[in-house]
Amino acid sequence: MSFSYPILPGGHLLAIEGLEAPHIAALLDLAESYALLNRQGKTQRDLLRGRTLINLFFEDSTRTRTSFEIAGKRLGADVINMSVSNSSVNKGETLLDTASTLNAMNTDLLVVRHGQSGAPALLAQKVSAAVINAGDGTHEHPTQALLDALTIRRHKGDLRNLVVAICGDISHSRVARSNIHLLSAMGAEVRLVAPPTLLPAEVGRLGVSVFHDMRKGLAGADVVMMLRLQRERMAAGGLVPSAREFFRFYGLDAEKLSFAKPDSIVMHPGPMNRGIEIDSAIADHPTRSVIGEQVEMGVALRMAVLDVLARGLRRNG
Numbered sequence: 001m002s003f004s005y006p007i008l009p010g011g012h013l014l015a016i017e018g019l020e021a022p023h024i025a026a027l028l029d030l031a032e033s034y035a036l037l038n039r040q041g042k043t044q045r046d047l048l049r050g051r052t053l054i055n056l057f058f059e060d061s062t063r064t065r066t067s068f069e070i071a072g073k074r075l076g077a078d079v080i081n082m083s084v085s086n087s088s089v090n091k092g093e094t095l096l097d098t099a100s101t102l103n104a105m106n107t108d109l110l111v112v113r114h115g116q117s118g119a120p121a122l123l124a125q126k127v128s129a130a131v132i133n134a135g136d137g138t139h140e141h142p143t144q145a146l147l148d149a150l151t152i153r154r155h156k157g158d159l160r161n162l163v164v165a166i167c168g169d170i171s172h173s174r175v176a177r178s179n180i181h182l183l184s185a186m187g188a189e190v191r192l193v194a195p196p197t198l199l200p201a202e203v204g205r206l207g208v209s210v211f212h213d214m215r216k217g218l219a220g221a222d223v224v225m226m227l228r229l230q231r232e233r234m235a236a237g238g239l240v241p242s243a244r245e246f247f248r249f250y251g252l253d254a255e256k257l258s259f260a261k262p263d264s265i266v267m268h269p270g271p272m273n274r275g276i277e278i279d280s281a282i283a284d285h286p287t288r289s290v291i292g293e294q295v296e297m298g299v300a301l302r303m304a305v306l307d308v309l310a311r312g313l314r315r316n317g
Ligand code: ASP
Pocket: 135, 141, 174, 175, 227, 228, 230, 269, 270, 271
């Protein structure tokens, strides 16, 4: 595939905010072609041969770190997973010094997850590698929103005019923020369904509609996206009642899902807390749940992102 304009302006992927619909559509088209190749078992390519990708994760991850590793290896890159818990970060080295050290080893692609919003953007100013935000604080998780969009598109075709209900802990969710930007840019209608304590202060400026009642928020929805309660980011207690109460009002079960369209799909970025935000029978539903497919699309989408960024790398060969 060739493109007549830069798909990721700036040579990094730091956020969805700022990307325009044609950029997003081009990335999704490329990811779709990787999804098909992956399904056919045609996974060995050498687009990134001789390139080094470092996964630098300051927060826990199963899906994102592993899928960047698989994506990098499938494209022929040398992939290094930095274990921050065994690194010199423990001896007091700063984030910037850690990144400069990795940069000095001619790293081409740096995939960063960090608890501080804005950390990947700061690194992108200091290193010559292409930086990919793998989740920064409560700010953004751009590859998650892109893989979600790829999954939705495969089931619903066009994203335009779809009704997408994002439910649960919105205020602490970088997944929600990236999805709001992406879905709005692509012309979908976004609804947020949450208790008032789990909505961000800036909700009025996001161009979305807000519901506190699951049945009303889900009425007629094409897509129901559930989010985990991010207790690790809840400095203040008392934002949610007990897990049982939360499930009763905001947990997705068959009864609440019956208010959405009969062919609506159920999504969750993972990790799931079954019985808190989602009932097991819905999470494992053979036709409605696309949670497994989201993970599969994560590899294809990340291959597309690495492919696009590799085309713009400053150091050639
Ligand atoms: N895995 C996603 C993230 O890192 C969502 C979550 O942790 O609940 O943002």
